[in-house]
Amino acid sequence: MEQKEFRILTINPGSTSTKIGVFDNEHIILEETIRHDQDVLNKYESIIDQYPFRKNMILETLDEKGINLSKLSAVVGRGGLLRPIEGGTYSVNEVMLEDLRKGYAGQHASNLGGIIANEIASQLNIDAYIVDPVVVDELEPIAKISGFADFERKSIFHALNQKAVARRVAEDFQKNYEDLNLIVVHMGGGITVGVHRYGRVIDVNNGLHGEGPFSPERAGTVPAGDLVAMCFSGEFFADEIMKKIVGQGGLVGYLGTNDAVEVENRIAKGDETAELVYDAMAYQVAKEIGAASAVLAGKIDAIVLTGGLAYGKQFVKKISDRVEWMADVIVKPGENELQALAEGALRVLRNEEEAKEYGVSTEKQSIVSKTH
Ligand SMILES: Nc1ncnc2c1ncn2[C@@H]1O[C@H](COP(=O)(O)OP(=O)(O)O)[C@@H](O)[C@H]1O
Numbered sequence: 001m002e003q004k005e006f007r008i009l010t011i012n013p014g015s016t017s018t019k020i021g022v023f024d025n026e027h028i029i030l031e032e033t034i035r036h037d038q039d040v041l042n043k044y045e046s047i048i049d050q051y052p053f054r055k056n057m058i059l060e061t062l063d064e065k066g067i068n069l070s071k072l073s074a075v076v077g078r079g080g081l082l083r084p085i086e087g088g089t090y091s092v093n094e095v096m097l098e099d100l101r102k103g104y105a106g107q108h109a110s111n112l113g114g115i116i117a118n119e120i121a122s123q124l125n126i127d128a129y130i131v132d133p134v135v136v137d138e139l140e141p142i143a144k145i146s147g148f149a150d151f152e153r154k155s156i157f158h159a160l161n162q163k164a165v166a167r168r169v170a171e172d173f174q175k176n177y178e179d180l181n182l183i184v185v186h187m188g189g190g191i192t193v194g195v196h197r198y199g200r201v202i203d204v205n206n207g208l209h210g211e212g213p214f215s216p217e218r219a220g221t222v223p224a225g226d227l228v229a230m231c232f233s234g235e236f237f238a239d240e241i242m243k244k245i246v247g248q249g250g251l252v253g254y255l256g257t258n259d260a261v262e263v264e265n266r267i268a269k270g271d272e273t274a275e276l277v278y279d280a281m282a283y284q285v286a287k288e289i290g291a292a293s294a295v296l297a298g299k300i301d302a303i304v305l306t307g308g309l310a311y312g313k314q315f316v317k318k319i320s321d322r323v324e325w326m327a328d329v330i331v332k333p334g335e336n337e338l339q340a341l342a343e344g345a346l347r348v349l350r351n352e353e354e355a356k357e358y359g360v361s362t363e364k365q366s367i368v369s370k371t372h
């Protein structure tokens with residue numbers, strides 16, 4: 001029997017860019033990365049305020065490239081900071097839209113994925129989905145204990161790309177993802193280091209809220225006491241402090257740019273500050289890989305470096321030099337997110353899988369009950 005043809009628009013809003021892809025079944029026919037200057041994004045008070053800007057950029061790009069929207073079968077966006085849920089493809093529904101608009105678990109560009117997908121899809125009377133949102137939660141109970149009884153550690157990471165890349169590595173090994181122990185490091189606007197034990201991400205740094213290595217635009221773990229003192233100094237509003245942690249932290253805070261290519265150019269011209277900061281970012285990534293290796297008790301099949309920064313040969317070398325004694329380092333630059341989004345939607349369109357319904361009942365509950 002001939003297979004039905006589906007045309008799918010995929011939308012991936014990241015902290016430094018909006019990526020879009022149009023697929024005919026699994027085959028990509030258009031891929032565009034719209035880069036956003038930090039100064040332009042900084043003009044918007046909140047992520048949700050970027051909605052018309054990012055949506056118009058997408059529609060203009062599709063129009064310029066001659067994509068006829070009426071031929072689309074579905075629109076799928078990267079899922080944002082929702083309630084903690086299991087992985088999979090979810091229909092965009094009203095509860096989800098409400099959580100995305102308010103940023104249930106915080107503010108990140110991926111909150112716009114489901115919202116923009118829904119807006120375009122509803123005009124066309126077709127379905128909108130999200131796949132493996134950044135809140136996919138497979139943490140072991142032990143990994144949730146933060147050491148501070150008021151807060152649990154949370155799973156907020158590049159779930160979509162980490163899972164997609166891990167599956168590709170497993171294919172290269174001619175093994176099942178479920179049979180491997182991998183440390184997957186996604187290095188984009190944010191950096192997350194995931195411990196993939198037999199197909200589940202049992203520990204990962206919360207890439208958004210000040211945990212793990214610093215990144216092009218995030219502070220990562222910061223000295224807690226100094227942060228508390230700054231919060232109560234009376235000099236800053238809460239949103240100003242939050243911006244110092246996410247958006248204006250990391251490379252942006254030290255060097256005024258989120259662009260690692262520019263940082264490498266400055267280093268090539270002899271900028272010593274740029275070199276120290278770039279070295280420190282690689283050093284912190286290596287330290288986090290060391291922590292992840294302890295979670296796996298050293299039984300690691302491979303360390304996988306992915307995301308935009310993995311294109312940077314110098315950066316990859318700085319990390320590899322510190323960690324390759326633990327396991328082979330595999331470099332898969334860029335990300336597979338658009339493909340993974342399209343495949344997630346296709347599984348539903350082909351009735352191979354049922355779309356999950358997002359709601360309070362799908363939320364993974366806290367494993368630590370409050371004792372006070
Ligand atoms: N060839 C390259 N060499 C070094 N860094 C690169 C290269 N290409 C992209 N990057 C860096 O990767 C980062 C963006 O990664 P990306 O995964 O696209 O981010 P996001 O999806 O979070 O917006 C930026 O700092 C960018 O400068």
Ligand SMILES: CCCC(=O)OP(=O)(O)O
Nearest residue numbers: 014015157188189190207
């Ligand atoms: C919120 C975790 C995912 C993330 O940091 O994505 P970007 O690197 O695209 O900002």
